[in-house]
Amino acid sequence: MIAPTRERATVRTQHTNYQIDSLVEEKIQASMAGGKFDNLQGKGEPLPNQVDSNPYTDFTTHKMNQILVETGFGPEWVELQKDIRKKVQKVRDELKMARQKMGPAPVNREQQDYWQQVCGRLEKEDVLSLNRMIEEFNLVVPIMDHQKFLFNLQSEAAKIYDDYDNSRDEAQTATKKENKSEVQSSSIFSVFFSMFK
Numbered sequence: 790m791i792a793p794t795r796e797r798a799t800v801r802t803q804h805t806n807y808q809i810d811s812l813v814e815e816k817i818q819a820s821m822a823g824g825k826f827d828n829l830q831g832k833g834e835p836l837p838n839q840v841d842s843n844p845y846t847d848f849t850t851h852k853m854n855q856i857l858v859e860t861g862f863g864p865e866w867v868e869l870q871k872d873i874r875k876k877v878q879k880v881r882d883e884l885k886m887a888r889q890k891m892g893p894a895p896v897n898r899e900q901q902d903y904w905q906q907v908c909g910r911l912e913k914e915d916v917l918s919l920n921r922m923i924e925e926f927n928l929v930v931p932i933m934d935h936q937k938f939l940f941n942l943q944s945e946a947a948k949i950y951d952d953y954d955n956s957r958d959e960a961q962t963a964t965k966k967e968n969k970s971e972v973q974s975s976s977i978f979s980v981f982f983s984m985f986k
Contacts, residue, residue, distance in 0.1 A: 866935075869926040876919045877940060880911055884949045893953060908946050916942045 820826060843851065857863065887907040891900040920939045927936045 866926060866930040869922060869929070870935075873919065873922050873926060873937065876915065876922065880915050880919065880940070880942070881945065881949065883907065883911060883915075884946055888949055888953055891953075904946075904950065908942060912942050916940055 846854075884907070887904060891904060896904070923937050923939055930936055
């Protein structure tokens with residue numbers, strides 16, 4: 790006997806909810822037909838872009854995060870990620886500068902020793918602290934897919950050593966050729982104009 794009573798109560802509740810929904814829908818349709826929604830603020834404009842809002846966080850957390858972002862603060866892992874990117878770029882730039890100083894291949898023994906010194910100094914000073922930062926980042930990052938591998942100086946140095954950029958040498962050669970052609974063209978024009986003087 791108890792089960793049919795519960796079912797009737799559930800049906801009554803659903804029926805009442807349906808009646809309320811119908812009543813609200815009728816009121817909205819009547820208001821729309823009467824033109825009450827014609828002068829709403831922002832009508833015809835796109836909705837504001839709220840990429841930073843998360844529907845699953847409560848209002849207080851959202852506001853706190855918004856204030857932190859607006860004042861330049863971020864979660865620890867985001868700040869660490871920025872620092873790691875800067876440090877990696879610094880190491881790469883130093884390797885590229887050292888490789889540019891050495892000039893094109895083949896390199897002599899003195900240049901090879903210089904390369905080894907730069908790599909050794911970077912390994913002791915920068916890469917050690919960089920890998921500590923990466924380990925710390927991997928511990929605090931909330932998503933495992935964002936974790937990073939430790940920085941491998943040997944593979945990075947080998948890549949930069951092999952991909953020596955000859956663009957400086959080529960640019961210098963091109964500049965010399967342009968200067969020669971300008972000198973030649975200026976001398977041709979000066980001879981040409983001197984004939985009409």
